[in-house]
Amino acid sequence: MIDHISICWVVAMKSEAFAICKCFNLKNVTHEGPFPIFTDLARRHWLAISGVGRVQAAAATMYLHDISGAQPWAVWVNLGIAGHGRADYGTLFLVDKIVEKSTGRNLYPRPLISSNVSRSVLETVDQPDTNYKSGTLFDMEGAAFFDIACRLSCQQLVLLLKIVSDGPNAKLEGLTDKKIIQLIEQNISSIKKIIKEMEGKSKIEYNRLVEPQDYKIIIKKWHFSKTRRTQLQVFLRKWDTVFPKKDVVSYVEDCSNSNMVLKKISLKLNTYKIEWDKR
Amino acid sequence: MGQTLIDTVYIEESIKNHPRTESILLRFGKARHILIERYGEVFNKRSQNFRLQKSSPALILARKHSGHILSVPDSFGIGGKKNFYFAHMSNCIYDCRYCFLQGMFVSANYLLFINFEDFDEEMDKLIRESPEDELTFFSGYDCDSLAFENITGFVSHVLPFFEKHKSATLELRTKSVQIRPLDLITPIENCVIAYSLMPPAMSKALDHKAPSIESRLVAMEKIANMGWKIGLRFDPLIYGRNWKSHYQSLFEQVFSTVPKDSIHSVSYGPLRFPQSMFRKIFKLYPEEELFSGFLAPRNSVVAYTSEIEDTMANFCIEMLRNFVPDTIIFQCTPEVQVVGG
Numbered sequence: 001m002i003d004h005i006s007i008c009w010v011v012a013m014k015s016e017a018f019a020i021c022k023c024f025n026l027k028n029v030t031h032e033g034p035f036p037i038f039t040d041l042a043r044r045h046w047l048a049i050s051g052v053g054r055v056q057a058a059a060a061t062m063y064l065h066d067i068s069g070a071q072p073w074a075v076w077v078n079l080g081i082a083g084h085g086r087a088d089y090g091t092l093f094l095v096d097k098i099v100e101k102s103t104g105r106n107l108y109p110r111p112l113i114s115s116n117v118s119r120s121v122l123e124t125v126d127q128p129d130t131n132y133k134s135g136t137l138f139d140m141e142g143a144a145f146f147d148i149a150c151r152l153s154c155q156q157l158v159l160l161l162k163i164v165s166d167g168p169n170a171k172l173e174g175l176t177d178k179k180i181i182q183l184i185e186q187n188i189s190s191i192k193k194i195i196k197e198m199e200g201k202s203k204i205e206y207n208r209l210v211e212p213q214d215y216k217i218i219i220k221k222w223h224f225s226k227t228r229r230t231q232l233q234v235f236l237r238k239w240d241t242v243f244p245k246k247d248v249v250s251y252v253e254d255c256s257n258s259n260m261v262l263k264k265i266s267l268k269l270n271t272y273k274i275e276w277d278k279r
Numbered sequence: 280m281g282q283t284l285i286d287t288v289y290i291e292e293s294i295k296n297h298p299r300t301e302s303i304l305l306r307f308g309k310a311r312h313i314l315i316e317r318y319g320e321v322f323n324k325r326s327q328n329f330r331l332q333k334s335s336p337a338l339i340l341a342r343k344h345s346g347h348i349l350s351v352p353d354s355f356g357i358g359g360k361k362n363f364y365f366a367h368m369s370n371c372i373y374d375c376r377y378c379f380l381q382g383m384f385v386s387a388n389y390l391l392f393i394n395f396e397d398f399d400e401e402m403d404k405l406i407r408e409s410p411e412d413e414l415t416f417f418s419g420y421d422c423d424s425l426a427f428e429n430i431t432g433f434v435s436h437v438l439p440f441f442e443k444h445k446s447a448t449l450e451l452r453t454k455s456v457q458i459r460p461l462d463l464i465t466p467i468e469n470c471v472i473a474y475s476l477m478p479p480a481m482s483k484a485l486d487h488k489a490p491s492i493e494s495r496l497v498a499m500e501k502i503a504n505m506g507w508k509i510g511l512r513f514d515p516l517i518y519g520r521n522w523k524s525h526y527q528s529l530f531e532q533v534f535s536t537v538p539k540d541s542i543h544s545v546s547y548g549p550l551r552f553p554q555s556m557f558r559k560i561f562k563l564y565p566e567e568e569l570f571s572g573f574l575a576p577r578n579s580v581v582a583y584t585s586e587i588e589d590t591m592a593n594f595c596i597e598m599l600r601n602f603v604p605d606t607i608i609f610q611c612t613p614e615v616q617v618v619g620g
Contacts, residue, residue, distance in 0.1 A: 154331065155326040276522075
């Protein structure tokens with residue numbers, strides 16, 4: 001299990017992956033699965049190339065989750081190019097509303113970023129659409145990615161970043177791999193800043209959700225049912241808060257079963273009186 | 280309330296042209312305005328993280344279609360025969376760690392219902408249905424009644440209603456030192472500005488983003504001197520080392536600051552959470568010391584032991600009797616109400 005922050009990228013095309021892989025030193029992971037996967041030495045950044053379309057994006061997101069072992073505090077990023085009805089070629093947008101054209105569903109990403117990167121509505125379509133609407137981005141993966149990623153981490157850790165690659169004044173047909181790579185590279189410092197902020201949010205979630213440090217030791221020593229394991233986790237968190245310097249494992253070492261462990265910890269917790277003056 | 284703190288405003292399509300919506304949006308000209316169909320699309324989405332969102336809530340402007348006014352248990356009253364509450368707004372700008380809102384809503388976004396007139400209509404109906412009864416309407420349980428006033432204008436709107444309906448009482452529950460529009464309107468007899476209070480050391484640790492007790496007392500004195508009735512709400516009662524001396528100092532400070540003849544009522548109540556709500560709140564803040572001490576499951580709630588609750592309640596009533604008559608002291612629990620009389 002990964003016990004640190006991870007950033008999971010889902011991109012549709014190899015050219016979109018290139019700049020991210022270069023920036024974060026991601027290398028191809030040898031495996032038998034259906035999607036190309038990349039990661040760095042620290043296994044902090046993971047990237048999947050999904051291919052174009054909603055189904056592919058959804059499948060790749062789930063696959064990346066499985067292969068990376070991403071935890072509920074992972075940051076999920078869908079980065080890609082998109083058409084836009086009005087914005088300048090190369091502009092980076094953070095998506096804050098998704099319209100799924102096929103279903104009419106609306107989704108509302110809201111990662112909490114202080115960056116002043118522009119925000120936009122994104123319409124996820126099933127066929128390339130050059131009927132550009134003013135003020136709206138177009139892609140083919142965003143809605144599906146967001147839908148799935150929000151089941152894996154909280155909404156606040158899921159973001160969609162789109163870079164304008166085509167529009168009324170820049171034809172889709174003229175878009176090459178080289179141009180796509182350039183588009184992402186020219187926005188890489190803004191992207192890095194955003195990721196840095198997201199890592200901070202992820203850390204808050206990590207601290208909240210990570211298993212208490214002595215949990216594994218205790219459940220190895222005594223048998224705990226599922227319910228009792230949950231109870232143990234709660235008690236250990238409370239212990240870490242009120243008795244941070246007291247070793248809980250040695251405190252319960254003379255217990256003969258899990259029931260006694262829980263009782264002993266609970267009784268000790270119940271002796272704790274908060275010193276409000278010292279807070 | 281700093282208007283620049285809100286960077287996104289969601290607006291229900293059906294009310295986008297409502298004058299109140301337009302007026303509020305003018306205050307957030309730099310924020311992102313996003314049209315939505317119904318507020319539930321944003322507010323009720325399960326995958327939201329209340330804790331993370333609390334650092335930067337968005338504002339949702341919506342219309343409330345039903346359930347404008349709800350009954351409250353009899354034991355939560357302050358003397359009225361029938362008690363109701365309403366929530367023109369959900370979620371609070373403060374971030375008090377014991378607050379039930381953390382466990383009630385999945386979203387920390389501010390949800391403001393702009394159809395104030397529909398709330399008036401429901402209250403009017405209830406008042407006309409019970410012409411002989413004293414009705415009390417409580418505001419400030421799903422939000423702070425005064426803190427957002429510069430944006431919502433709700434208090435300015437609702438006070439004339441209660442000026443007209445003198446048989447009904449309005450309680451505005453607050454921790455705010457923002458006293459508009461109270462300094463601009465002639466005080467009315469049937470409105471109580473009720474301040475939530477606890478010992479300063481506890482408040483400093485738990486009432487995140489809220490004004491200090493000291494500054495609340497300054498505001499209360501100002502409001503009282505204007506002629507408004509003041510409610511003192513010592514809840515929830517918080518346990519800890521030297522709790523008695525903390526509360527004794529608090530009571531002495533409060534009653535030496537707030538003019539006695541302005542005090543409408545005093546209430547106190549225990550710290551209790553429904554079990555499922557507590558589980559959610561604990562999961563959000565597992566490192567919170569308040570949740571790690573004496574709070575434990577008891578029947579369907581998580582609370583201090585009944586011995587601690589009783590000791591604290593008895594202490595409070597004994598202390599409060601030194602300052603105010605029994606007839607205006609109320610204990611807010613499901614079992615007990617009026618202390619005196």
